[in-house]
Amino acid sequence: MARKKKPRKRGKRASRARRAARTNERAPTRGRLRAAFRRRRRQPLPLVAYVTAGDPDLKFTEHLVVRLAEAGADVIELGVPFSDPIADGPVIQRASERALKAGTTLSEVLKLARRLRRKTPVPLVLFSYYNPVLQMGAERFAERAAAAGINGVLITDLTPEEARPFVGAARRQGLDTVFLAAPTSTKQRLRALARLSRGFIYLIARRGITGARTEVSGEIRAQVKRLRRLTRLPVAVGFGIARREQVAALERIADGVVVGSALIECCEKAGHGEAGLEAAAQLVRELKAVG
Amino acid sequence: MARLAGATLPDARGHFGAYGGRFVPETLMAPLEELERAYRRARSDRGFRRALVGLLRDFAGRPTPLYFAEGLTRHLGGARIYLKREDLLHTGAHKINNCLGQGLLAVRMGKRRLIAETGAGQHGVATATVAAHLGLVCTVYMGEKDMARQRLNVFRMQLLGAEVVPVASGSRTLKDAINEAMRDWVTNVESTHYLLGSVCGAHPYPMMVRNFQSVIGWETRQQILRAEKRLPDSLFACVGGGSNAIGLFYDFLRDRRVKMIAVEAGGRGPELGQHAARLSSPGSGDGSRLRQGSGGRARPGVLHGTYTYVLQDKHGQISTTHSVSAGLDYPAVGPEHAYLRERGRVEYTAVSDEEALEAARVLARQEGIIPALEPAHALAELLKRAPKMRPKEIVVVNLSGRGDKDMDILAKTLPPGRGGQAGQA
Numbered sequence: 279m280a281r282k283k284k285p286r287k288r289g290k291r292a293s294r295a296r297r298a299a300r301t302n303e304r305a306p307t308r309g310r311l312r313a314a315f316r317r318r319r320r321q322p323l324p325l326v327a328y329v330t331a332g333d334p335d336l337k338f339t340e341h342l343v344v345r346l347a348e349a350g351a352d353v354i355e356l357g358v359p360f361s362d363p364i365a366d367g368p369v370i371q372r373a374s375e376r377a378l379k380a381g382t383t384l385s386e387v388l389k390l391a392r393r394l395r396r397k398t399p400v401p402l403v404l405f406s407y408y409n410p411v412l413q414m415g416a417e418r419f420a421e422r423a424a425a426a427g428i429n430g431v432l433i434t435d436l437t438p439e440e441a442r443p444f445v446g447a448a449r450r451q452g453l454d455t456v457f458l459a460a461p462t463s464t465k466q467r468l469r470a471l472a473r474l475s476r477g478f479i480y481l482i483a484r485r486g487i488t489g490a491r492t493e494v495s496g497e498i499r500a501q502v503k504r505l506r507r508l509t510r511l512p513v514a515v516g517f518g519i520a521r522r523e524q525v526a527a528l529e530r531i532a533d534g535v536v537v538g539s540a541l542i543e544c545c546e547k548a549g550h551g552e553a554g555l556e557a558a559a560q561l562v563r564e565l566k567a568v569g
Numbered sequence: 570m571a572r573l574a575g576a577t578l579p580d581a582r583g584h585f586g587a588y589g590g591r592f593v594p595e596t597l598m599a600p601l602e603e604l605e606r607a608y609r610r611a612r613s614d615r616g617f618r619r620a621l622v623g624l625l626r627d628f629a630g631r632p633t634p635l636y637f638a639e640g641l642t643r644h645l646g647g648a649r650i651y652l653k654r655e656d657l658l659h660t661g662a663h664k665i666n667n668c669l670g671q672g673l674l675a676v677r678m679g680k681r682r683l684i685a686e687t688g689a690g691q692h693g694v695a696t697a698t699v700a701a702h703l704g705l706v707c708t709v710y711m712g713e714k715d716m717a718r719q720r721l722n723v724f725r726m727q728l729l730g731a732e733v734v735p736v737a738s739g740s741r742t743l744k745d746a747i748n749e750a751m752r753d754w755v756t757n758v759e760s761t762h763y764l765l766g767s768v769c770g771a772h773p774y775p776m777m778v779r780n781f782q783s784v785i786g787w788e789t790r791q792q793i794l795r796a797e798k799r800l801p802d803s804l805f806a807c808v809g810g811g812s813n814a815i816g817l818f819y820d821f822l823r824d825r826r827v828k829m830i831a832v833e834a835g836g837r838g839p840e841l842g843q844h845a846a847r848l849s850s851p852g853s854g855d856g857s858r859l860r861q862g863s864g865g866r867a868r869p870g871v872l873h874g875t876y877t878y879v880l881q882d883k884h885g886q887i888s889t890t891h892s893v894s895a896g897l898d899y900p901a902v903g904p905e906h907a908y909l910r911e912r913g914r915v916e917y918t919a920v921s922d923e924e925a926l927e928a929a930r931v932l933a934r935q936e937g938i939i940p941a942l943e944p945a946h947a948l949a950e951l952l953k954r955a956p957k958m959r960p961k962e963i964v965v966v967n968l969s970g971r972g973d974k975d976m977d978i979l980a981k982t983l984p985p986g987r988g989g990q991a992g993q994a
Binding site for chain 2: 378408436437457486
């Protein structure tokens with residue numbers, strides 16, 4: 279019972295050390311995700327790059343992830359395509375359709391992660407809707423993801439209320455569980471999702487679906503503030519981040535930004551070849567050059 | 570059995586046994602919680618109930634008759650057949666019951682805009698009607714494929730002032746229309762109420778829509794007791810999402826001796842993508858033939874915010890479905906149905922496109938009633954079973970909608986020389 283109040287009273291350094299000790303005993307990769315957001319003064323804001331795996335095929339995704347990491351992406355979110363992506367705007371919907379048409383499955387994405395692990399040390403977060411994971415089985419999925427070198431998992435349509443079995447399976451394999459926080463999340467909900475989160479918290483920048491059109495608002499600032507009181511985890515802001523001004527505006531607020539649709543559009547416009555890879559890498563370099 | 574009595578289900582988090590719940594992006598959690606609170610408050614508010622009862626009576630036309638189908642009874646030579654005439658309601662289907670309830674709720678919540686998905690167009694028309702009546706702005710999402718096969722309903726919605734947005738993604742049917750509606754809702758949640766049309770989706774929708782539709786069974790119970798002095802032996806209804814079936818069944822769940830048969834769309838055959846049979850178990854009726862030895866079986870999974878039986882491939886990608894009736898053409902089913910199946914309370918079976926079309930023709934000729942293709946599925950199952958029943962047995966079929974919207978499809982099945990060519994256009 280005494281444990282309940284303890285975490286908030288702990289000193290910053292002690293807590294960090296203790297957590298590191300706890301997390302490192304099971305998996306050497308644990309803690310990598312969180313470390314990716316550690317930033318010294320005057321360094322650019324850490325950047326999370328989302329790519330839909332298999333768009334238009336897995337080979338391209340493999341090259342793309344490596345290039346984005348080289349260009350400075352600090353974390354890669356590997357999106358598992360799903361037939362009914364209700365949280366996503368038209369750009370990621372199109373990407374998912376292309377990936378599914380190419381026959382991309384969760385199994386194949388895990389194999390891709392394994393290949394990527396040999397090529398780049400960049401932390402990988404698997405980003406999926408729940409059903410494909412559920413059909414593989416949470417335990418089996420967590421085992422395979424950990425074996426492939428995935429660092430964390432974010433399930434778009436899994437909220438803390440329903441997440442217990444999945445979080446248990448992920449913990450046993452040393453996978454970080456990233457949860458979404460929304461501008462509309464109540465304090466009570468923020469607390470619940472902060473408690474289950476590891477690695478970082480993904481704050482959705484606005485009401486709505488993914489896609490490039492967010493203005494950084496006071497709402498985000500207030501929500502980050504609320505999160506800070508509940509957790510020491512880094513907060514990354516995403517949904518609709520595409521331009522330098524947005525990143526600059528988030529510089530002092532968040533611990534990181536997530537870019538997704540804008541990268542996919544780069545590849546769409548320049549074509550899924552060398553030009554597309556370069557265009558996407560260029561966007562990452564631009565966004566990292568802020569500040 | 571008392572636990573089936575629904576007053577206790579779903580639990581506080583929207584679960585019917587293992588099924589139901591809320592599987593949505595975090596952005597939708599606040600609006601769902603707001604909706605649930607508003608609904609619970611409204612339900613115990615006398616003013617709200619009075620307004621709803623008034624609209625159901627004067628605007629929609631409740632109570633609907635429970636009609637003894639003498640011609641059909643004679644024709645089949647078995648059980649005594651009653652039809653619950655939801656097809657006589659304003660807008661032509663049971664959908665209006667739920668739309669009036671949610672419409673009033675939306676007004677109470679201060680929403681100025683209604684959005685809805687629609688398959689057959691019946692729910693879209695009912696939503697557009699309620700929006701016009703209550704002075705709300707209305708947008709309806711409809712799959713392109715459904716827009717083509719239910720053109721008349723598209724015109725009706727437009728005439729009622731609704732904007733009908735074609736959905737070109739995925740299978741271009743109901744499931745994709747729901748995706749689009751959810752995206753709209755999450756974006757415009759402050760001004761907008763998502764008027765979901767069936768007992769699907771995240772909590773509180775399966776509970777709320779069931780409660781609004783349970784008026785069907787509530788009336789039926791009183792009417793059959795008046796007419797026959799006893800409860801029916803069996804109830805028949807079709808199941809797409811499952812709102813008309815649960816609406817009829819709900820008040821009888823406690824009465825163990827009342828059998829319930831829910832009929833799904835068997836479509837063209839047992840392969841994945843050719844049907845919309847999610848719950849029909851092998852060994853029951855034609856369901857066995859439709860499902861045998863195929864990969865076309867539904868498994869529990871998550872779609873549109875709820876955990877239920879879903880038609881999907883082995884990688885968890887949602888499958889396309891087929892049914893001649895757009896209203897049954899959906900890969901998932903309401904979570905309460907999944908639960909009722911597991912408990913063995915309701916028997917789930919499926920009939921083919923052909924059988925449904927034939928049943929529609931039979932009812933038209935024997936009773937002078939042209940049913941929608943959705944309840945024609947329930948009738949088709951009845952046609953198979955009624956002749957084998959004893960003459961004392963009493964059967965109620967939920968005639969959940971009328972066939973006007975399906976004229977294009979029905980006309981094509983007419984024999985040549987009887988207008989069959991007209992349908993080729």
